[in-house]
Amino acid sequence: MNEQSNINQLSAQDAQFLYIQSATNLTHVMAVYIYDPSTAPGGKVRFKDIIEHMRKRMDISPMFKRKLYRLPLDIDHPYWVEDEHFDLEAHISHSRLPEPGDWRQFCIHVARHHSKPLDMNRPLWDMYVLEGLDNIPGYAKGSYAILTRIHHSTIDGVSGAHFFAAISDKDPDGTPAIPLPKTKIAANALPTTAEILNRAINSTVTSPVKLTQALMKFAPALLSSAQKNLTGSAEKTESGVPQTRFNAAVTPHKMFDAITFDLDELKKMRLKAPEATINDVVLAICSGALRRYLTKHKELPEEPLVAVAPVNARSRSGEESNPGTNISAMTIKIWSNIADPIERLAAIRDTTRETKAAKSGLSARIMTDLSKHIPGVTMAGVSRILTDERFAPKMSNLMVSNVPGPQIQLYMNGAKLTHQYGLAPLAHGMGLFIATPSYNGTISFSIISDRKIMPDIEFFRECLQKAFDELRDAKPSEVVKKPKKASETAKKQPDSGDGSVMYRRVAKKPRTVAPKPVSRDKSKRN
Known part of the structure; x- marks a missing residue:
């Protein structure tokens, strides 16, 4: 070959x-x-x-x-x-x-x-x-x-x-x-x-032109957003992110904990708010847990917390020659200031639909697109400034990533895969990441934080369990209605309940739900 x-x-x-x-x-x-x-x-x-x-x-x-x-x-x-x-x-x-x-x-x-x-x-x-x-x-x-x-x-x-x-x-x-x-992967050669030098010069010369073109593409949306701000028609909290303990500098010492739920239970929960998705339910559970956690510490802000949610920017076919990164992001208010769990779910549903319809979360998408046209030397310098704890922007309170996984039983070396968790980077000003990979009828909420920011991470895991129980047991009321008309103008996205998964679940099988530790040791981690 x-x-x-x-x-x-x-x-x-x-x-x-x-x-x-x-x-x-x-x-x-x-x-x-x-x-x-x-x-x-x-x-x-x-x-x-x-x-x-x-x-x-x-x-x-x-x-x-x-x-x-x-x-x-x-x-x-x-x-x-x-x-x-x-x-x-x-x-x-x-x-x-x-x-x-x-x-x-x-x-x-x-x-x-x-x-x-x-x-x-x-x-x-x-x-x-x-x-x-x-x-x-x-x-x-x-x-x-x-x-x-x-x-x-x-x-x-x-x-x-x-x-x-x-x-x-x-x-x-x-x-x-x-x-x-079936074919051997081509080796990556050193240019x-x-x-x-030709590529570096070409990138530096053409970048201003490409940057201008990208800005022009977003000009109508930018103008609309500016008009709302000038006229006061936009909500005061539309672009505001409340200050929380998570908006602090992170240290090299990370924390991890996790809890796993039955995916079918989340599918039932989404029916409590018409046209809600599994992703909405995930955000609602995270929001309920954060509300409980911050209330315990007497730190719950009056404004809703804001989460960044990654968005897959790959083609629908999924055929990409490069296995690298191809994601965008949207910022979402998760309505942690709403006490009723179903009302909170309905509010999140409306917000995510509006965001997908390009009515909010504009800045994250613009920056993702514009970054493609910034010269390497400029991007490297700016990135180092933005990662300095003195200059890190406060874009959100946390990040929540929901990546659907295979819904069949998998093996490796004949051993059966039973549980799956995910950990991701933190950043100065965003010291909480909740990853929610799903696998074979289960979904795991993986908590990644910092030792100084969340020393009682076990308690937050308990908050996730209570938020799950609260939404599962809540009874719908008349206040929960279908999405707002503004949202209904958006192009409806196909939803199978848990997003686009790689496999169809072929049979109903007994599942092992994530461990709930018996020990209640509240002492600090080693």
Whole structure:
């Protein structure tokens, strides 16, 4: 098989995740997968089995063997090049959870691993196999975790879900969950000095023209927004973000906790507000938990909290040659100042529909588009300023990411995947991230915060449980009506209940719902 080389330069959006990285703002994502080896041959999976499985799947993505080639002074965006010294075993390590091996120790271990930077001089991913999970309620005896870290410049939520599916199997016999590529991936070649200089000059010269064109595209929306502000017709809180403990500088020490719910329960909840989506229910549960948490600390603002929600910007076909980042974002008021859970859900439904109709959340979408046309050297400099805690903008109070996952049972090395969690970067001024990956009829709320910002993260997990129970048990009243007429003018998006999922659920099976730790130890983390 002939292997052809190609030149692959990072897009502006991919490169941005490199420029904003610092000692306290690491920009990698991490997925945590829990496996039950009882279905594997002999009921056991060895560490070397995992290494050999990954060796056989190396051709599913170019990210495995490529590393960064950064230019002096960041005069242009970096390039991907093949790592001539690539060693698979250097990217996969192995350890055991310390005693007592309970849920609290597991969360501490996950948070500590997430807080460590990736080696930026080699391919930007690694895997960490963690054994000793026998004392965690809800986990089968002998279960182990695989913690997979990938830099955000390499992958986003959607391409990450595809990557995970490609290393997974749909049965214990090792049948790949999705078709594997039949051709060998082309190597990323290092461009010549002349090519690098030509591209850098061309980018610098043409960027002002492209930037002007992008601004003109958004001109009508910008004018409309300005008129509303000048005439006072826009709400006072339309662009305002209330100050909370989450809008503070973050430290290198991250925190993690999680809770998992039955996805069918969320599907039932969305029926309590006509035309609400699973994503609306996710935001409503997060809002209810934050209301309870901040009320306990006597810090609940009168204005509604604001969340940033990533939006998939990929084509509907999902066919993209580059597995990198391709996302936009929208800012959403999550109405934490509304006490009634169903009224809160209805308000969130209206807001998300209006945002999707381009009636709000304009700034995030504009910045996502305009960043494509800013020269690399300028973007690098601006990014370093914006990531400084003194200048970090207050764009929201938190980020909530809902990426639908496969709705069938998956395996790896014959071991059955039982639970899935996700961790993402924090930033100065936004010290709370809630990731909600769904898998095989369950949805996990993964909490990522900072030790100083949320030292009582276990309590917030309890708040999520109570917000879930509150919305599940709430009775609809006459005040909950169909969406506003303004929203109805928006083009209706197809909704299957949990967004566009990669697989159809083929059969109803018993599910293991996420562990609810028995221990109520309120002491501070190690």
